[in-house]
Amino acid sequence: MPIEIDYRFPPGVNAEKQAKIIAIGQTVGTWDAPFSHREDILNSHLAQVIRSVTNPDGSSLTTIQFPEANVENDISSLLTMIFGKYSMAGAAKIIAVRLPHHYGTHPKLGISGIRERLNVFNRPLIMAIFKPALGLSASDHAAILQEVANAGLDIIKDDEIMGDLQVAPTLKRLEACHQVLDNIKQQTGRTVLYAINVTGTADKLIEKARLVVREGANALLLNVLTYGFSVLEALAADSEINVPIFAHPAFAGAICASPDYGMSYSVVLGTLMAHGGADAVLYPAHYGSLPFDPDEEAKIRESLRSRHVFPVPSAGIHPGIVPKALADYGQDVILNAGTGIMDHPDNPAAGVKAFFEALERIQQGESFELDHVPQGSLRRALEKWM
Numbered sequence: 306m307p308i309e310i311d312y313r314f315p316p317g318v319n320a321e322k323q324a325k326i327i328a329i330g331q332t333v334g335t336w337d338a339p340f341s342h343r344e345d346i347l348n349s350h351l352a353q354v355i356r357s358v359t360n361p362d363g364s365s366l367t368t369i370q371f372p373e374a375n376v377e378n379d380i381s382s383l384l385t386m387i388f389g390k391y392s393m394a395g396a397a398k399i400i401a402v403r404l405p406h407h408y409g410t411h412p413k414l415g416i417s418g419i420r421e422r423l424n425v426f427n428r429p430l431i432m433a434i435f436k437p438a439l440g441l442s443a444s445d446h447a448a449i450l451q452e453v454a455n456a457g458l459d460i461i462k463d464d465e466i467m468g469d470l471q472v473a474p475t476l477k478r479l480e481a482c483h484q485v486l487d488n489i490k491q492q493t494g495r496t497v498l499y500a501i502n503v504t505g506t507a508d509k510l511i512e513k514a515r516l517v518v519r520e521g522a523n524a525l526l527l528n529v530l531t532y533g534f535s536v537l538e539a540l541a542a543d544s545e546i547n548v549p550i551f552a553h554p555a556f557a558g559a560i561c562a563s564p565d566y567g568m569s570y571s572v573v574l575g576t577l578m579a580h581g582g583a584d585a586v587l588y589p590a591h592y593g594s595l596p597f598d599p600d601e602e603a604k605i606r607e608s609l610r611s612r613h614v615f616p617v618p619s620a621g622i623h624p625g626i627v628p629k630a631l632a633d634y635g636q637d638v639i640l641n642a643g644t645g646i647m648d649h650p651d652n653p654a655a656g657v658k659a660f661f662e663a664l665e666r667i668q669q670g671e672s673f674e675l676d677h678v679p680q681g682s683l684r685r686a687l688e689k690w691m
Contacts, residue, residue: 306373307370308373308376308383308403308408309369310369310387311367311368311401312324312366312369312397312400313365313367313399314367315564316364318396320359320367321354325354326394328351329351329352330390330391331352332352332375333347350374353369353370354367354369354370355369366400371387373405373408378408380577380580380581381533383402383408387399387402396566398569401572402577404576408580409580410538410542411582412541412550412612412613412614413550413584416614422496422498422523423460424496427636428664430638430639431458431459431639431660432458432617432639432642433657434462434464434646435449435467436643436647438464438466439466442472443477443478444481446482447485449653450482452652452653453646456658457657458497458657461498462524463478463502463526465502465528465553465555467502468504469505475501475502475503476520479521482499483520486523498524499524500524501525501526502525502528507536510532510536515546525546525549527550528556530573534577537550537578537582541581550584551583551584551586552583552587554573557573569601569604570588570597571605575607578609579614583614584614585639586615586617587617590619593618593620593622606633606634615637617638622640622641622642622645623642623689624645624662624663624683624686625673625687625690625691627640627664627667631664642656642660649682650685651682656682659686662681675687
């Protein structure tokens with residue numbers, strides 16, 4: 306199966322001309338008489354423009370088919386081929402990438418593997434974020450984790466801007482939080498995942514990830530777009546890293562937000578993450594705190610699920626949006642809340658309980674109208690955020 310890419314050209318751009326420039330310039334280039342004896346092999350590497358339509362607004366949608374033989378079954382060589390130097394040549398946006406199912410890297414655990422680690426199979430998972438983001442000590446992290454884990458939380462993650470900082474070094478955070486996770490396991494039998502942020506230069510990040518797993522880390526968080534898809538793929542393929550990788554969308558706006566340049570969110574956070582080896586991918590929910598297109602969100606969700614990757618709608622998630630989220634996602638979703646848990650009017654534990662009360666009300670078919678919700682954690686959350 307060849308690789309198909311949809312490019313959108315804005316009004317005023319000669320789409321036919323630009324598509325041919327991409328098809329030729331991003332593959333073989335031109336050749337003349339001295340290479341005529343190699344014409345058959347050169348043609349086998351040449352991309353083809355297979356369709357082009359003009360939209361009512363004057364923009365054009367053009368599909369180019371690239372030979373799979375031109376790339377190395379990874380995301381980096383794919384991006385170089387489909388949008389390398391042409392990304393600097395004028396207005397065009399990649400809005401869809403269709404890859405063979407075998408292309409790239411499959412998740413090590415994905416939806417079923419994460420559920421098995423947690424032993425939770427019949428409901429959405431609830432995830433929190435350590436807040437404040439920076440300035441807490443390792444013992445502060447442990448105290449927060451103790452509170453929310455005792456309340457029933459499934460997963461917690463570092464904030465994506467948390468590095469290996471002097472105030473709370475990675476191994477110190479892990480050591481403090483690992484003790485909490487062990488205690489929860491011993492006392493309740495429950496596993497709680499802590500996705501610890503792995504950072505560093507390319508020559509050190511992989512070894513750091515191996516080290517934290519050896520020291521007891523049961524999940525990793527990676528800023529894929531700032532550290533690179535090749536880092537994600539290396540982590541996913543590493544036999545020593547037998548824990549789920551949560552992919553954060555940091556920097557996606559710089560790549561995706563322009564209407565006429567870059568790539569769509571559904572390509573970057575959906576297709577490429579799904580074929581890059583992520584086990585779970587965070588991205589904005591359209592009913593959250595960041596502006597986001599619900600159609601793009603739906604495409605991301607379906608791209609991830611087609612590779613058994615957990616969708617993690619995020620940014621402004623609170624207990625009041627649970628009915629909308631479950632209507633869109635059903636049970637196979639991780640609801641990721643930062644302030645929606647940590648800034649609950651009572652305390653973070655109440656923030657976790659509010660989510661579980663919301664799940665219970667949905668299961669029982671009960672109303673979320675404030676007058677129908679009894680006093681408790683959920684009502685307090687609704688009073689604040691709805």
